[in-house]
Amino acid sequence: MLHILRQIAKCGIKTEPPPPPADEMVTVARLQKKILRVLGRALTIRQIDAGSCNGCELEIHALANPYYNIEGLGIRFVASPRHADLLLVTGPVSKHMAIALKRTYDATPDPKLVVAVGDCGCSGGIFGESYASLGRVSNVIPVDVAIPGCPPAPVALLQGILAAVSVAAPAAELDAESAAALRTEPTMGSGVARLPEGAAELAPDAPAGEPPARVGDPP
Amino acid sequence: MNVSPLGVSSATLACPVPAQRCPVNSGQLLTACRLAWEQGGQLAALWASDERDRERGFCVHVLLRDRDGLTLLDHTLPDGGARYPDLSTIFPVANRMQRAAFDLVGTESDTDDPRPWIWQAAWPIDQFPLRRDFAASPKWEPGEEDYPFVRVSGDGVHEIAVGPVHAGTIEPGHFRFQVVGEKVLRLEERLSFAHKGIEKRFETLSIADGSRLAARISGDSAVAYGWAYAQAVEAIAGLELSQRATWLRALCLERERVANHLGDLGYLGNDGGFAFGLSQFSRLKEDVLRLNRRVFGHRLLMDVIVPGGVTHDIAPESTAEMRTQCASLDREIRLLRDIYDDHAGLQDRFRNCGRVTNELATKLGLCGFAARASGVADDLNRDGDVAARVAVRFDEALESLRLIDVILDALPQGDIIAALPRFREFKPALGCVEGWRGPVWFALESGPTDAIRRCHPHDPSWQNWPVIEHAVIGNIVPDFPLINKSFNLSYSGHDL
Numbered sequence: 001m002l003h004i005l006r007q008i009a010k011c012g013i014k015t016e017p018p019p020p021p022a023d024e025m026v027t028v029a030r031l032q033k034k035i036l037r038v039l040g041r042a043l044t045i046r047q048i049d050a051g052s053c054n055g056c057e058l059e060i061h062a063l064a065n066p067y068y069n070i071e072g073l074g075i076r077f078v079a080s081p082r083h084a085d086l087l088l089v090t091g092p093v094s095k096h097m098a099i100a101l102k103r104t105y106d107a108t109p110d111p112k113l114v115v116a117v118g119d120c121g122c123s124g125g126i127f128g129e130s131y132a133s134l135g136r137v138s139n140v141i142p143v144d145v146a147i148p149g150c151p152p153a154p155v156a157l158l159q160g161i162l163a164a165v166s167v168a169a170p171a172a173e174l175d176a177e178s179a180a181a182l183r184t185e186p187t188m189g190s191g192v193a194r195l196p197e198g199a200a201e202l203a204p205d206a207p208a209g210e211p212p213a214r215v216g217d218p219p
Numbered sequence: 220m221n222v223s224p225l226g227v228s229s230a231t232l233a234c235p236v237p238a239q240r241c242p243v244n245s246g247q248l249l250t251a252c253r254l255a256w257e258q259g260g261q262l263a264a265l266w267a268s269d270e271r272d273r274e275r276g277f278c279v280h281v282l283l284r285d286r287d288g289l290t291l292l293d294h295t296l297p298d299g300g301a302r303y304p305d306l307s308t309i310f311p312v313a314n315r316m317q318r319a320a321f322d323l324v325g326t327e328s329d330t331d332d333p334r335p336w337i338w339q340a341a342w343p344i345d346q347f348p349l350r351r352d353f354a355a356s357p358k359w360e361p362g363e364e365d366y367p368f369v370r371v372s373g374d375g376v377h378e379i380a381v382g383p384v385h386a387g388t389i390e391p392g393h394f395r396f397q398v399v400g401e402k403v404l405r406l407e408e409r410l411s412f413a414h415k416g417i418e419k420r421f422e423t424l425s426i427a428d429g430s431r432l433a434a435r436i437s438g439d440s441a442v443a444y445g446w447a448y449a450q451a452v453e454a455i456a457g458l459e460l461s462q463r464a465t466w467l468r469a470l471c472l473e474r475e476r477v478a479n480h481l482g483d484l485g486y487l488g489n490d491g492g493f494a495f496g497l498s499q500f501s502r503l504k505e506d507v508l509r510l511n512r513r514v515f516g517h518r519l520l521m522d523v524i525v526p527g528g529v530t531h532d533i534a535p536e537s538t539a540e541m542r543t544q545c546a547s548l549d550r551e552i553r554l555l556r557d558i559y560d561d562h563a564g565l566q567d568r569f570r571n572c573g574r575v576t577n578e579l580a581t582k583l584g585l586c587g588f589a590a591r592a593s594g595v596a597d598d599l600n601r602d603g604d605v606a607a608r609v610a611v612r613f614d615e616a617l618e619s620l621r622l623i624d625v626i627l628d629a630l631p632q633g634d635i636i637a638a639l640p641r642f643r644e645f646k647p648a649l650g651c652v653e654g655w656r657g658p659v660w661f662a663l664e665s666g667p668t669d670a671i672r673r674c675h676p677h678d679p680s681w682q683n684w685p686v687i688e689h690a691v692i693g694n695i696v697p698d699f700p701l702i703n704k705s706f707n708l709s710y711s712g713h714d715l
């Protein structure tokens with residue numbers, strides 16, 4: 001027991017303090033404040049691996065480490081979609097996961113947010129569309145925010161989650177400063193694309209052309 | 220393995236370890252496998268290929284490994300109707316590989332288990348994606364199959380179905396438990412939910428481009444896969460790698476091993492009810508990933524290894540940083556190990572949980588660190604339980620830190636990358652790397668104009684998944700996550 005306490009005392013609090021400018025963690029500190037301001041309450045996330053290579057999962061795990069401390073922000077990963085506000089979906093959607101993904105989406109109470117994670121979630125990534133893969137997440141369920149990267153670093157994941165939440169929070173709930181920041185600040189736009197309802201997102205390096213039909217659309 | 224008693228010819232196979240390739244008929248295939256088993260050999264991988272365009276029907280490839288090296292048995296089936304002997308009677312692990320080979324190529328074995336393994340009703344059952352004339356139709360909708368799970372009946376027996384979407388942030392798969400009260404009578408796994416057509420995708424890429432896909436077969440083993448793929452490519456090209464590039468690859472592989480063991484040791488503590496372990500180990504893992512990013516440009520070291528060498532050289536400052544990190548990790552891991560060892564609650568969960576005896580491990584061909592935790596290979600008397608797997612992970616993480624130091628001390632000078640030549644067509648080769656989970660295999664054959672004709676990656680999880688079904692028997696359901704995590708197998712690497 002003494003060992004444990006000593007180790008805890010020795011480690012101190014690792015959650016990133018406000019860092020010097022230009023450090024990659026600047027974003028984290030700012031994001032953390034913003035998430036708190038925007039949310040002011042708990043956000044629950046249900047993660048779904050719809051066919052990823054597991055690289056994206058490793059970075060989502062990292063959000064829970066003491067540096068990013070996502071739980072300290074009131075954001076929790078929950079075991080059931082019925083308890084979730086936001087679905088965090090990785091992978092190109094394998095055909096074998098398509099039905100399970102749609103069911104999970106249906107089981108999530110409205111209003112719900114969907115964040116597609118990684119180059120695969122954004123565009124199908126290196127796996128693309130094939131006899132076994134349906135490609136991007138928005139081909140199967142509606143997506144609010146897509147976070148590119150292979151895999152996206154934890155900071156980008158935090159940015160994406162914030163983008164989704166700020167999109168969902170009614171403007172009246174935001175104080176003037178953060179509302180202005182959310183409207184104008186390009187940090188959320190850089191690397192994180194907000195999708196208009198019904199549109200397929202364009203990942204930075206996705207080929208232009210007809211967006212594929214969304215399987216999740218009502219007929 | 221000495222194949223001369225079988226009366227078959229053998230040719231050397233391009234591979235970084237001694238390897239031979241032998242064409243066999245069905246009788247010789249069976250005898251060779253029996254002989255290998257009797258001499259302590261194991262089945263490393265089994266896959267099939269469509270050779271009809273070269274008028275050779277279909278070919279079943281059986282890769283055996285023993286102390287002498289590798290033996291690849293090539294068994295030709297003249298047409299789609301012919302069958303080959305069921306090898307699962309010798310190597311039980313062959314069962315799923317044979318079923319997968321049927322689902323993807325349509326080669327049938329004499330098995331009495333005709334259930335699909337990769338196929339899940341997403342394409343017609345009489346279509347085989349890895350045949351060369353396969354054409355996917357946009358009309359094929361994802362479907363639902365009715366998989367015949369084996370049921371246990373009796374007083375108070377009930378069934379628990381879990382997945383494919385799991386409660387935690389993990390990959391998709393389905394587990395079917397038959398339980399009485401809390402006790403597990405039987406577990407059956409149903410995998411292939413993450414099947415995204417990787418082998419077919421390889422056939423659309425050039426040999427050079429295949430490397431990016433190789434690193435994304437199982438993200439937690441990007442280095443092991445990247446290296447094994449590069450080995451196969453370099454073997455085809457007959458390319459001699461610079462010493463420095465080889466050593467830098469080894470450095471990456473050990474850093475990948477440390478990162479994965481640290482992550483899992485944290486989760487094992489957490490699943491054992493000791494959240495302190497998770498926050499400590501996840502902090503250490505993050506330190507490793509951040510330094511990876513600074514030194515090699517990628518937290519998970521994806522694409523650092525490319526055919527011909529590596530993309531990043533290391534500067535003297537990076538060497539110093541890695542050395543300092545090794546020293547501090549070594550200190551911290553030893554301290555945390557003492558804490559884990561002294562923690563009665565944790566040890567109570569770890570000991571005698573999810574036990575795999577040496578005999579079972581050998582029979583089922585368990586591989587990697589999990590096999591070492593069951594005393595396979597080193598003949599040490601180990602218990603094969605979660606505690607033993609935790610102990611081996613601690614040992615291997617510490618050993619990797621030592622190796623990183625050794626590598627940094629002895630890193631030879633030289634180039635880090637060489638240009639790739641044009642590839643000879645129809646040349647087969649193998650790559651193999653002992654990744655953190657176990658051996659990763661790559662079988663590669665070149666096609667015309669530097670294209671990939673056939674590529675079969677093989678993850679150690681193929682060997683180890685069936686063992687978990689045995690390891691949980693008699694344990695309680697709540698211990699399953701702990702047992703599962705102690706192996707931490709790849710779904711994506713298995714499902715392809």
Ligand code: SF4
Binds near residue numbers: 053090119126152
């Ligand atoms: S985006 Fe990259 S890391 Fe994520 S699932 Fe796809 S290949 Fe893997």
